Amino acid sequence: MIRFSKKVEYALMALKFISASSPRLVTAREIADKVNIPYDLLSKILQRLKSEKILTSTQGTHGGYILANSPDKIFLQDIMKAIDGDRALTECLVAGKEGECNLEESCSIKSPVSKLQKEVEDLFRTKTISDFV
Amino acid sequence: MIRFSKKVEYALMALKFISASSPRLVTAREIADKVNIPYDLLSKILQRLKSEKILTSTQGTHGGYILANSPDKIFLQDIMKAIDGDRALTECLVAGKEGECNLEESCSIKSPVSKLQKEVEDLFRTKTISDFV
């Protein structure tokens, strides 16, 4: 059908791990080891989650990550957006890229695909990481 | 979020065009011109749709394509599968590839993702190309 990026998979596993360890701070190294994800890659992922306010971090020795919100307020959609950026079923449905399709005028499927897009979004918007336990 | 491949987009546009032209036979050349899709690429797509029994074709002069079924019996899921093959949100959810994930044992998100996969499938399984008018 349609695939998660590896990074999103890793993000979900990491978030679940952090959630399960709450309220303790968890380090990237610990997650990488326990969940078996390349450390450098995971670091990037956690940093993105932090910059999108899904995680908060503490630097320095004894630093680490912790959820920025309760698990039932962290939505799948936000996680995906944080990691992969804005996406949609088609390029022309991505906010800000509407005009870039050279089929624009003749496009015969825009409106039904747009409707489908909304339905997919509804699915992802309602899932939180507390569903991932 | 998550994206259609260009080929699936083209398939949808082509199928809609063929559906609208029914019961006339339509050539790949005509679709390519009207819908503005590279001819060679479109040919491949139509051939796959044919081999998956979504279209029937007639060879030779005055040949062309026509839907193999009524539009409301041609499901989005089948179109996507015909073009892109078996896919799922994660590799390990694709039938026949279950064992290939090295996180298998430790994977903490398999069951919730599997549930989500079913929900996404439900969405795609119920859509037909008659919804694309």
Next chain:
DNA sequence: TCTAAATAGGACTTGTTTAGTCCGCTTTCC
């Protein structure tokens, strides 16, 4: 105040996938 442990983040490499092209074959009608 030095060091170790942690996050932060840019730059790069590698591998895979997608999109698209090229070319020759077969089928069928006139």
Next chain:
DNA sequence: GGAAAGCGGACTAAACAAGTCCTATTTAGA
């Protein structure tokens, strides 16, 4: 026999995803 159509393998190029490398910064504690 030739033109118009589908059939289909092999290839190329560009884009993207995944992963690596390296260096800086922050902080706690000896």
